[in-house]
Amino acid sequence: MALKLDPRxxxxxxxxxxxxxxxxxxxxxxxxxxxxxxxxxxxxxxxxKHYAAALRFIVLYSAxxxxxxxxxxxxxxxxxxxFLVGYCSIIVQFMPAVITAxxxxxxxxxxxxxxxxxxxxxxxxxxxxxxxxxxxxxTIKEEYSSIRDAMKMRGIMFGGGNVTDVVEYRMIPLLxxxxxxxxxxxxAAVTRGLGGKVKRTxxxxxxxGGADYMLILMFTAALVFFVVFKYMK
Amino acid sequence: xxxxxxxxxxxITIGIFTALLFVVEFACGILGFxxxxxxxxxxxxxPIVGSVPMMLFYTKIEKFGMLSIMSVLLAIIMFVTGMGYxxxxxxxxxxxxxxxxxxxxxxxxxxxxxxxxxVFCLWICANYFPVIVTAxxxxxxxxxxxxxxxxxxxxxxxxxSKTIAVLLILCFVFGVIGAFIGKAVVKKHFExxxxx
Numbered sequence: 001m002a003l004k005l006d007p008r009x010x011x012x013x014x015x016x017x018x019x020x021x022x023x024x025x026x027x028x029x030x031x032x033x034x035x036x037x038x039x040x041x042x043x044x045x046x047x048x049k050h051y052a053a054a055l056r057f058i059v060l061y062s063a064x065x066x067x068x069x070x071x072x073x074x075x076x077x078x079x080x081x082x083f084l085v086g087y088c089s090i091i092v093q094f095m096p097a098v099i100t101a102x103x104x105x106x107x108x109x110x111x112x113x114x115x116x117x118x119x120x121x122x123x124x125x126x127x128x129x130x131x132x133x134x135x136x137x138x139t140i141k142e143e144y145s146s147i148r149d150a151m152k153m154r155g156i157m158f159g160g161g162n163v164t165d166v167v168e169y170r171m172i173p174l175l176x177x178x179x180x181x182x183x184x185x186x187x188a189a190v191t192r193g194l195g196g197k198v199k200r201t202x203x204x205x206x207x208x209g210g211a212d213y214m215l216i217l218m219f220t221a222a223l224v225f226f227v228v229f230k231y232m233k
Numbered sequence: 234x235x236x237x238x239x240x241x242x243x244x245i246t247i248g249i250f251t252a253l254l255f256v257v258e259f260a261c262g263i264l265g266f267x268x269x270x271x272x273x274x275x276x277x278x279x280p281i282v283g284s285v286p287m288m289l290f291y292t293k294i295e296k297f298g299m300l301s302i303m304s305v306l307l308a309i310i311m312f313v314t315g316m317g318y319x320x321x322x323x324x325x326x327x328x329x330x331x332x333x334x335x336x337x338x339x340x341x342x343x344x345x346x347x348x349x350x351x352v353f354c355l356w357i358c359a360n361y362f363p364v365i366v367t368a369x370x371x372x373x374x375x376x377x378x379x380x381x382x383x384x385x386x387x388x389x390x391x392x393x394s395k396t397i398a399v400l401l402i403l404c405f406v407f408g409v410i411g412a413f414i415g416k417a418v419v420k421k422h423f424e425x426x427x428x429x
Contacts, residue, residue, distance in 0.1 A: 132248025186242040194241040
């Protein structure tokens with residue numbers, strides 16, 4: 001493992017990227033800043049050996065960038081090109097935030113996350129709920145794909161039947177299993193002392209390293225740079 | 234034991250249902266890429282599809298704070314996924330008010346639950362805030378960039394500071410309708426199975 005970042009650095013990255021995503025880039029210089037900022041989480045993904053995800057993001061992002069730049073210069077008319085440009089610009093706009101969020105969720109252990117939140121004095125309720133949300137997305141995906149397999153076996157597919165049936169047949173079993181998993185999860189968590197009165201300690205020792213400070217510096221600089229060049233000129 | 238304080242179990246329930254609600258929102262959000270008008274119709278889709286997990290969530294609420302925390306989480310997730318911080322006051326405000334309404338019914342009264350769900354659904358409008366608040370510069374950017382004015386017109390005709398009132402009302406109305414649908418579904422499936 002080459003690079004181990006502190007969860008607080010990761011949260012800071014999300015914060016900055018989300019702020020920059022809100023401001024639209026208009027000049028080539030600003031685009032350069034944005035693209036550089038998008039590349040950092042992709043490199044971090046590669047460093048953490050998530051090659052497939054990194055490749056997927058690069059391909060999607062650069063394709064969207066290319067299409068929207070190529071068509072931006074021309075006057076796009078007609079339904080299809082308007083649709084395409086609209087679609088790509090949405091991807092270009094939100095992709096940086098999505099990539100960063102994906103990277104953070106994928107590479108942060110829940111224990112690390114909770115202890116980082118504790119160090120930042122976030123109320124317990126929010127920490128626990130957020131940790132459950134983070135942990136739960138993969139579970140929902142997994143449950144959903146098993147439900148879909150089960151439905152296929154019984155010959156219930158998308159497209160067949162009306163919309164409400166499709167929603168009902170998938171959502172109800174999903175809710176059932178999620179509620180049950182939730183009960184198990186809380187039983188497991190309570191036996192490990194979650195929600196007790198004492199202050200909890202953590203196995204994970206969090207320390208800010210050189211890489212952390214460097215990244216925080218880089219992202220802050222990028223934000224300042226972006227704001228200055230967008231609004232001061 | 235202080236029974237009015239939220240326990241670890243409650244926080245886990247909140248987390249699970251927030252994740253489910255966000256999945257619903259995300260699934261509907263993908264459809265919105267197709268045409269700007271679909272973006273406007275979030276106010277119809279999300280309350281109705283999302284009502285099933287929400288009504289199930291309402292059966293689990295017994296204490297004040299669960300809806301409020303859920304709205305805080307939604308605001309955080311919206312921020313992280315790049316929707317910005319502009320909608321956060323609306324989301325949290327809607328959550329707290331919905332929580333108070335449900336509390337006044339003791340979290341058991343169905344009428345209050347319906348009303349509360351309607352109010353809670355107002356958070357969906359926070360999706361539109363970036364488009365409305367930055368409307369002028371946003372539109373200028375799009376047109377300068379060579380977008381077809383057709384696409385822009387559609388987007389801004391459907392969503393602007395005038396229609397936001399209508400969208401908010403629609404959110405509430407469909408939230409109320411969704412509550413009835415969700416209740417029926419919960420009754421049909423979950424009460425029979427004895428999960429609730």
